[in-house]
Amino acid sequence: MSDGLFDGVLAAGPVAEQVGDRAWLQAMLDFEGALALASAEAGVLPADAAELIARSCRAEDYDIAEIGARAVGIGNPAGPLVRALTARVPAEAAAYVHLGATSQDVSDTAAMLVTARAFDVLRGELRECGVLLARSAETYAGTVMAGRSLLQQAPPVTFGLTAAGWLSGIAAAIDRLDEIRRDRLAVQFGGAVGTLAALGDKGIPVLSGIARQLGLAEPALPWHTERSRIAEVAAVSGQTCGAVAKIARDITLLAQTEIGELSERGPAGSGGSSTMPHKRNPVAAVLAAGSAGQAPGLVAALLGAAAHEHQRAAGSWHAEWRPLSELLRTTGSAVHWLRTSLERLHVDTHRMRANLDETAGLLLAENVATALVSASEGAVGRQAATDTVADRCREALAGTGELADLLAADPVITKYLERRRIDELLDPTTYLGSTDEFIRRTLDNWRTQS
Template identity: 35%
Template structure:
């Protein structure tokens, strides 16, 4: 049983997204944090911060380390973050005499935030691919049915007849704009977070810059002049983008649900939800889910903006809030895009009988 509808054993059939969720799972989180620690050891070894034999030993040991998740759970309950317990697990795996070089110069936030960057890279690849599919679906729909006459509505009242292409373009073009915005989002989100205890990398001394560049190169992330431990505008911008994506899909879903009403009948769905009491109905479930997910992400967005408020150099409260909200917003966007694809594959515009 789960409190989240996205991985609930029943509701996930409606709202879940296994592909995006896998990127945000505990297993993916641990793997990404270990990738950071292995790359850190290699970079510090190459730049002369730690002995090369220690770097080699750490890299090899963490490549096959068996991390005890129960110990991580106990540790996060005690420390508020998972990294102290993870470092203990890593040191146990590396053993003597090199365990003291594990995690050298880094802090918990470096590991967690960079691990998130690594996982978000795959999430954004998935979302980008799905957006391209949805745009293609809408282009195909316009080619097939763009000339069909539909009734435009302003303020829920019939206005004037317009071609279906007018409505379809109002669904497609926002998705195209969001797709174009993605590269700027990636520039701000797919970055290395590396600053040590208070963002100064004080333990690395004059080698800090070299290690940062080396580490960023190994992980395929953008190096920053300084860590953004308390500067969360990139994460908030990503959340805003996710809400824009689901919001635009929600507008499409709302239009389709209205047009599919029996009394309107401007579109027909070849598949939909059945009713336990009224077997004649084809409920516009996909369209409704798009509206739901749009409202869900719009609601969570305000929380992500609350997480911008970090006191001083790091906030446990704001940071924890971000962990609670951002993954759900990403899964909601993934589900919305997947749902939109299926919905568009089932829709056809109905020619007027007149």
């Protein structure tokens, strides 16, 4: 766990609270309480004893540091927690604590609860990002800007389409998050080797009761050594961080001094530098990218721990605990900082147009070549048209003249395209294709989802 020095930067936002030590301890106790209540419903233990156990399952009543220190005895914190819980409940209920369960049942179910609670908060943060992006997609649907390919100017797009593309990644993450939250976050309850033999014919009813009590899915069978659920949590967290990182990277690139199409306008003191008074860094986007950048390694750690031996693993289960917490935490931080960046985002539409016009029509060269093929009815093939226009572009870049004039002086081009038509083709607003429809479809999908 972090000592706190970097928490404000890399453990920011409301998800962090859901994955801390106290949250884990409460989730473990929630399992024990649900186990007792479900066992009483199934007739395994007296209802009064179950109530006494459940009332003793409050994390604030336990010493986290002491339980952690005692965990070395059996290699996990569930054992000492069960002992502490047993010591706390009245004598008539103590015999029924943890009945039929094993340590991994406690920890794995706690992992699912911690993940579920983190996902619930994370979804809210993601949805707020989506709302902001949908607003930008709609507001700037007609704001033309340079498209960029391999970091070079390419045919025009609109900032609305850019925002819609960002929104699409966020919406996809929410979709997958919802699916896993609903179907794949499941109770773990199998006893020593996944048979629930200690409960006789009451095992399945107790399992069903625990799932109902905790609001988790009921698995077909215990998953002690079948770790696809953990892998899916890792994957959707990585997917979410990937969507965040793409947006954050674009924002930082578009905020460069030489481009200046976006900027963050945060409170006084945000975005400054320790040595350069002039700096106005897009700090929230930077921190979103920094948080998201930790995800791939953590995802890999969880996938690497997926091979569990026989019915209970020797070490692979233990290897999941910290990476899972850190992955949920850093995903929450990344989304929090993205939301902050989007809330601060300033769009400079004038700079977008100025950058678009800087190349005097060069990025519309494809439009001219395509029109030449069409106007000549194929007499000038696509490759020949591209080569002819490319020659004129090279002359323009070399300083021979303006592109429009050079195109209008080319005998092959002017045979089929008048100067007026050339000027039209070099207007970026005429070469946006299906942009409006793509934005509309993205926004329709978002409204349906949310």
